[in-house]
Amino acid sequence: MLKIGVLGSGKGSNFQSIYDAIAAGLLDAEIRCVAADVPDAYILERARKLGVPAGFIDCAPFKTKIEGDGAQRMLDFLADHDVDFVALAGFMRIVKEPLLSAFPERMVNIHPALLPAFPGLESWKQALDYGAKLAGCTVHFIDAGMDTGPIIVQRAVAVHDDDTAETLHARIQIEEHIAYPEALRLIADGRVSVVGRRVRIAAHPPA
Amino acid sequence: MLKIGVLGSGKGSNFQSIYDAIAAGLLDAEIRCVAADVPDAYILERARKLGVPAGFIDCAPFKTKIEGDGAQRMLDFLADHDVDFVALAGFMRIVKEPLLSAFPERMVNIHPALLPAFPGLESWKQALDYGAKLAGCTVHFIDAGMDTGPIIVQRAVAVHDDDTAETLHARIQIEEHIAYPEALRLIADGRVSVVGRRVRIAAHPPA
Numbered sequence: 001m002l003k004i005g006v007l008g009s010g011k012g013s014n015f016q017s018i019y020d021a022i023a024a025g026l027l028d029a030e031i032r033c034v035a036a037d038v039p040d041a042y043i044l045e046r047a048r049k050l051g052v053p054a055g056f057i058d059c060a061p062f063k064t065k066i067e068g069d070g071a072q073r074m075l076d077f078l079a080d081h082d083v084d085f086v087a088l089a090g091f092m093r094i095v096k097e098p099l100l101s102a103f104p105e106r107m108v109n110i111h112p113a114l115l116p117a118f119p120g121l122e123s124w125k126q127a128l129d130y131g132a133k134l135a136g137c138t139v140h141f142i143d144a145g146m147d148t149g150p151i152i153v154q155r156a157v158a159v160h161d162d163d164t165a166e167t168l169h170a171r172i173q174i175e176e177h178i179a180y181p182e183a184l185r186l187i188a189d190g191r192v193s194v195v196g197r198r199v200r201i202a203a204h205p206p207a
Numbered sequence: 208m209l210k211i212g213v214l215g216s217g218k219g220s221n222f223q224s225i226y227d228a229i230a231a232g233l234l235d236a237e238i239r240c241v242a243a244d245v246p247d248a249y250i251l252e253r254a255r256k257l258g259v260p261a262g263f264i265d266c267a268p269f270k271t272k273i274e275g276d277g278a279q280r281m282l283d284f285l286a287d288h289d290v291d292f293v294a295l296a297g298f299m300r301i302v303k304e305p306l307l308s309a310f311p312e313r314m315v316n317i318h319p320a321l322l323p324a325f326p327g328l329e330s331w332k333q334a335l336d337y338g339a340k341l342a343g344c345t346v347h348f349i350d351a352g353m354d355t356g357p358i359i360v361q362r363a364v365a366v367h368d369d370d371t372a373e374t375l376h377a378r379i380q381i382e383e384h385i386a387y388p389e390a391l392r393l394i395a396d397g398r399v400s401v402v403g404r405r406v407r408i409a410a411h412p413p414a
Contacts, residue, residue: 114341115339116337117322131358131404132323132361133360150338151337154339200368
């Protein structure tokens with residue numbers, strides 16, 4: 001069973017989708033805690049309402065990465081809650097040491113684009129501005145780069161002529177809420193292995 | 208009715224798919240001629256067998272672009288065959304002047320990836336090496352960049368764990384042979400307009 005720590009900065013809708021998949025018996029995991037780098041992030045309130053331990057982790061002095069003392073505070077928080085797997089869900093910082101190496105092949109993220117297209121911020125807006133006809137989302141392992149780690153699951157979303165950034169983002173999020181529990185289930189079932197940059201998905205759990 | 212000139216360098220399977228769509232009455236167009244930059248490209252033989260005028264266009268001294276005298280020779284060949292629309296189909300050169308500006312919003316290409324991911328050569332192999340879970344193809348207008356023009360149609364293809372470059376390429380080509388006639392039909396029906404980088408597809412042909 002995965003003992004998951006969820007890291008977020010915002011509303012926490014992906015946290016909710018993971019929580020719901022567990023509650024529905026679709027995913028053999030437990031969310032042990034939720035950590036946010038923003039003190040009033042709604043993900044913290046959402047977690048507390050569901051009875052999940054939740055804490056603010058101060059990542060100062062950095063604004064766009066978690067590194068050094070802040071990363072150590074995060075590690076301590078995760079250890080306090082007996083976490084063995086980390087799921088980033090709208091966590092708006094690049095992961096640096098000592099957090100980066102603490103969960104080898106046990107730390108994943110979801111990104112609202114078909115990577116390697118449109119890494120970085122507001123990727124749904126990037127896709128719209130580029131004129132892409134397919135957008136989507138990607139669940140991937142964390143590595144040292146920005147949105148560059150080995151890919152576990154991708155789901156495509158059609159871009160409509162009348163899409164705004166908001167409507168496209170909303171449709172991508174619907175797919176995120178399918179893709180993230182699906183990727184975690186594959187991992188929880190022991191079906192995922194990383195070979196170089198490629199993620200292999202076994203047809204069945206190991207015997 | 209589109210009066211199409213097809214430019215290729217290889218086997219010409221996309222030429223065949225366009226030809227077949229026209230023959231089946233699905234696309235209001237005529238392929239007026241096929242031009243290749245490789246004298247023994249099979250696309251030329253394939254065209255001649257189908258009764259389509261076909262010619263080798265010498266693009267020397269350049270190896271990776273069509274520019275200057277070679278581009279003028281191509282323009283003359285297309286003019287001789289009364290072409291008003293150009294479809295690149297496996298044409299392995301960057302389009303430069305005077306060809307580039309001769310068919311504004313009337314020159315398209317198909318690329319075997321979900322652009323902007325994996326531009327350039329052997330993009331199916333790039334996708335496989337990257338570990339993408341979704342590959343695909345893109346029909347786009349030609350602009351001055353490499354595989355950067357406004358996108359008309361994209362189709363996704365799942366990457367399988369046991370895919371080789373060959374099997375993935377073959378599955379992408381199946382989608383190409385759907386996407387290219389589809390994009391040309393949208394254009395032939397007058398439903399396509401370019402607004403900045405975005406291609407709008409009207410729900411119906413103009414009245």
